Amino acid sequence: MKRFIQNIKNIWKVEELRKRILLTLSLILIYRLGSFIIIPGVNYTALAQANQAGSANVLEDLLSLFSGGGFTNASIMALGIMPYISASIIMQLLGMAVPAVQKMQNEGESGRKRINNYTRILTIGICALQAPSYLALYVKSKGAMPADETTLWWVQTILVLVAGAMFAVWLGERITEKGIGNGISLLITVGILARLPQSFISEVGINEGNLIKIVLEIVAFMVVVMATIFIVQGVRKIPLNTAKRVVGSRSVEDAQGARNYLPIKVNASGVMPIIFAQAIVTIPMMLFASNTETPSKLQTAMSDPYGLWYNVILAVLIIVFTYFYTAIMINPKKIADDLKRSGGFIPGVRPGEETADYIDSLVSRITFPGSLFLAAIAIIPAIASLAGVNGQFAMFFGGTSILIMVGVVLDTLQQIESYLLNRHMDGLMEGTRVKGRRSANELSGF
Template sequence: MLATLHNIFSIAELRRRIFFTLMMLAVYRVGCHVPTPGVNAQVLASFFEGTQGTLLGLVSAFTGGALERMTIFALGIMPYISASIILQLLTVVYEPVARLSKEGAAGRRVITRWTRYGTILLSVVQGAGIAVGLQSMTGPAGDPVVPYPGFGFILLTVITLTAGTAFIMWIGEQVTERGIGNGISLIIFAGIVANIPAALVNSIRLFKTGALPLFTLIVIGLLMVAVIMFIIFMERAQRRVPIHYAKRVVGMRNLGGQSSHLPLKINMSGVIPPIFASSIIMFPATVANFVDVAWVQQAAAMMVPSHWLYNLFFVAFIVFFCYFYTAVTFNPVDVAENVKNQGGYIPGIRPGKPTSEYLDLVLSRLTFAGAIYVSAVCVLPTLLIGQFNLPFYFGGTSLLIVVGVGLDTASQIESHLISRSYEGFMRGATIRGRHG
């Protein structure tokens, strides 16, 4: 491990990227403790004490506790994710956006700009809903959360929360461009990981007081270890489709005749489906928690991680986004055409359309298995944790995001190390022609 760390920090560019990423995440964590003006923090904290294990507690966990403290980053990165979902859906159902997605870098810049505008619009709507809801909230003793309500408070809260979300979006884009890993995923990763120390301390305190039995604590620990090992195994699993290349005669040389494979991961969409599914479920449920209407409160009471209706919608959205995101990122027709142009073929399958149909069939089966795996990891541990009544929310969704983002970031670091090794092999070498 020490040798690996030495290799990582001995590369100037990689060291600079890692330090930049850590610095940006530190700025994000500092912002999660800057309060929004006009809110009584003590009364709000007493209100959130009863939300552990509910959907509102999950939202607070994804924002690193920013929503619970009502800081400038209370909305988190979820408006950006919601805007990204809308734009990606439009690439399938709206032809002008679909054409933009195929125009290369220029089209992606336009879609990115539209995503930013959508993020600001959603932040304004959610910020206004939260501000109105805060004015009607009271603590256990009847004290108001907002001592001085009115239009000024609503306007100030909307501006503050929208600016905070825009700043988080900028941090994520900067980390993706100048740091290491995916910036948006790392922000969610940092928000979840930040709650682990306090949750562990609280669990140890309950164990010492006898409120949490030793057997239950051991079972949950073993369950988390087993789920982590299962996630790592499934994230690395892949189906290797064999590809053979025909021999070609170029001048006096025989080229080709080699065998390779096309790796197809079981979970090609990574942690995107549970993040997107959580974002869609969180948006109406979060607003419902701040609206003091009877039927709205009844609907919000059913949308908790331990309720069957919540899990039904959650699994349905996960399956949908597994297929949707895989279809967006992997095009069997283009892959089959590229294999054909390079003189390759799948044994027993004719090049062209039969190859694309075969790849589509294999990918559909793999995606189904991946969707079942992601749904099981996100739902089953949550149900078991709900049965054990643990004092903190760290279910399957959080585990999948933490492990998945960690593996992706480690893969990018490994790619930098490998590219650096190739540069070391080439340094000092002289490339000569046939005649010296």
């Protein structure tokens, strides 16, 4: 413990790391403050009374979870960072089908900047569509619209919501560029963690006097977190032999020979399959939200995140998208070509086409248990709800929330670890290193 405290002190000895952490915390604080600034003209008293009456549905709770409460607060950042995520997903899908986008993806840094600009423009368009829907379907349904509702108020409120979402994107990009960790992912994580204490207190209040159940829920939550860390960090190491070069009279391993294995992650796709799948199954929930008088069987099934058919469809979509996104993240042919150029090869496998086929088959086999794990994580909240856990607290037992929290925390710790090790200091954990470092793009796909 004393060693760990000393390592924490070492963080503040590195000036650049200290500045980055302070900047990150400051920008996160600004984002959190923005979640409590109410849209001008909205009757917050009526909104709070409607929420306290328990009129919020599961979809509202889910959207509020990823906006840090900004959605249910009717704040200027009510749309949160989700429009940017949706735009990023659309751009990634276009990269699979549109040659012009594929060309930009292969242009390196300049192509990435152009894609980011198009993503921001698309984000503005998505916000412009979501903002009036949010006001009409949520704020108006709560009876929180201003008494003097005018066209001017609608226009300026839509502009405020769009500006709030873009400001959140700007904060995330500044954290990524000048702070520590991936900014967009950190903002989502902070929004999720902000709801955790309130959900846990609510669960304790419901089960007041039943201490055993509370303890069992905490233990189950910790087991899920540990299992998630285990899978997120899981790596299949493919042994490699590297060429040697002659320096003077000695045979020395080439620079590429410093690593004698090729790491293939069990969960190479990160949280993206769950985000893809939830984005698709959420569409019917949003479409059905306006028709509550005569709900059909399909509407009832797809509007219940804890129902059987919802979770079956969600699990199948996650498995499909895991293979889809892994194919985007890992290119066996490119890996084989890079190995061939560097003089490396897999023992017993010929360089070139045979190596690409070997890696492709291995990735396919590894992806299957990874996809099953993601599907299992996604449906754990439904299982927790059936076990009697409060709906708000059950959301933290799995799904996107647990993967994002674990992934972002690990990624941030790995970046801090790198700063310390680069300055010949001990890492955060005595006798160990945080393994499986993931890039910001791999974690969030943004």
